[in-house]
Amino acid sequence: MDNRTGLPIVGMVGGGQLARMTHQAAIALGQSLRVLAVSPDDGAALVAADVQIGSHTDLEALRRFAKGCEVVTFDHEHVPNAHIRALEADGVNIAPGSAALQFAQDKGAMRERLAALGAPIPRWARVRTLDDIPAFAASLDPQASGGVWPIVLKATTGGYDGKGVWMVSSPEQAAAVVDSGIELIAEERVPLRRELAAVVARSPFGQVAAFPVVETVQENGICVEVIAPAPNLKTDRALEAQELAIRIATELGVVGILAVELFETDTGLVVNELAMRPHNSGHWTIEGARTSQFEQHLRAVLDYPLGDTGLTAPWVVMANVLGGADDGMAIDERVHHLMAAEPGVKIHLYGKQVRPGRKIGHVTALGSDLDDTRRRARHAAAWLVTGTDIEGGPQ
């Protein structure tokens, strides 16, 4: 509790853009997010008043950070689960807790737990030795469209934005990854039509709330665009995705936001990944839903009643802004041009130095015509990353 305001202090471990945007939401609720950042130049550390500098792998730094917090939550999954358990043993209120978070930290544990729940998942196997790869390949249906290969190898921990994922087309290619010594799981390549995401929130009280299901568009393993609601998604399929996410949140005891990344195939839904924090597939909610995922995460971890998840426009499109090659035009000039070209598109910049391929921000367009809304979002994102292709719309 903050004695100056009578309102709770939420601590977020990690100082990236998720903490930055959560701080914005905290301000409206009369709070000021406490941030544990690695560097004073982290996106959230640049804008928050209550910042501690320290490593999320340093248990003593975490203990100091947690003091006085009503609840501690996370901007990422990289806090060692053993540290979280140690904090819980100290009596710190952590959301999501270690028992839930392990399933967002370890893909092997996640797959086992989802299998036990009967949730739809790809065929998969743990990879302990080189021999496990051909054994897994042999277990797959050679009659599947596209055949058995390529197979997907995933690092069980630490992957994001396409990192820690390898598509291998032969046992030899697989061997190169296995030889690196990274702990892996193997998965069949799912014959997907497209990717969806179901973002829900759950409070300790057990209240759940689901945002509309979205389509996520990936390029090179990185999400570039999110469309809300997912176009041409049948109502029963959307409900199925929301119910699946709610069931996972409830069964795993998640507190806060749970994002369930899904593949849509010809026959149904398959769970790809879980994240237990505000997620890129929910950034559109800042303007596009009555309650943003960041406010919803705060409400959930504080055991406040959850907010209205309804859309604020028929279509909402978020496009990520990925850093491009330096072409001599400063970011401030780009912002200027974008504002002139698209006065209704909302800009979110994360305070990051531009590096090629790095997510430095996102833009959100709202509208009543899907094609026009996508065009404006893509156009705006293109303005921020490169002087070229500014007339480019979605493919």
Added chain:
Amino acid sequence: MDNRTGLPIVGMVGGGQLARMTHQAAIALGQSLRVLAVSPDDGAALVAADVQIGSHTDLEALRRFAKGCEVVTFDHEHVPNAHIRALEADGVNIAPGSAALQFAQDKGAMRERLAALGAPIPRWARVRTLDDIPAFAASLDPQASGGVWPIVLKATTGGYDGKGVWMVSSPEQAAAVVDSGIELIAEERVPLRRELAAVVARSPFGQVAAFPVVETVQENGICVEVIAPAPNLKTDRALEAQELAIRIATELGVVGILAVELFETDTGLVVNELAMRPHNSGHWTIEGARTSQFEQHLRAVLDYPLGDTGLTAPWVVMANVLGGADDGMAIDERVHHLMAAEPGVKIHLYGKQVRPGRKIGHVTALGSDLDDTRRRARHAAAWLVTGTDIEGGPQ
């Protein structure tokens, strides 16, 4: 320019709720508002990373504060105009500048300037001696409905929220105010139907953008409710209000937000007050307009192109949350109940200690039915201030 982000630093003098909400808007634009606060407990100082503690009447503090800012702007009107001129002489970029701001700082200067522009204003006179009051009263039309008295006396500087305004019903009552030595103007009491506000923005380039005209509902001289758009306002009257505000902004050389408080009478519009900063009558724009007045103010003072001012819902109602008597229920508990009762209403708390009558926050409801939207906003505001009257709707 912030070397870490390549984006400009805007400095705001004053650490109240306007700076607090401007900081939220700055975060999205990749910036971090620099705040000059009187106390580390000021609402904006509690949430911003880049805070200097100092007085807005201390020229040296202002000079230190301005260093490195692309532009310096204001959370209130209380910086002495001579200090602003001194900063301008130093080469500091100030928005709005001293030449414009004097008309928001001195009601006598404002009335003279508006009269010269031919803008509709109440009959008024400067009050230098006690004799000026009966002379002014004699100049008014004794046949006016309601007669000459009461007359309105206003302190030329420093008033807000009903402070610095006296309704006097006789020369004797007037004498008591005049004897206090405060510099005053006298105004006729305008036979108003209701109050409106026209909020516009203007950039140094000269671009202007007008938000929809709103109705402001006052109780005891304090704004308690803002309805956007103003109900039953004829299109030509709304346009007239916007054009008047744009003309004032342009003629006075305002940079940033200009809020024009208006009386609507049986015969037309009358200008009540001017504010050259984000204004209580524009708080609804955070969720209710595509661009909030806080983002718009930043865009304007930075000479960025202005944003879309369109409504995001048919009706938007903001209700101020005024501190009530302490009845033993903590603010955090009130927030909890409010969220349960009104999951779609947006909460904005300013980080202030509760004191009776003090604005500690506001709430915003959006909807397609005016009565229901007003009811939800009033209901939500009532939840935050007192345990009683929680079922109360608008009169």
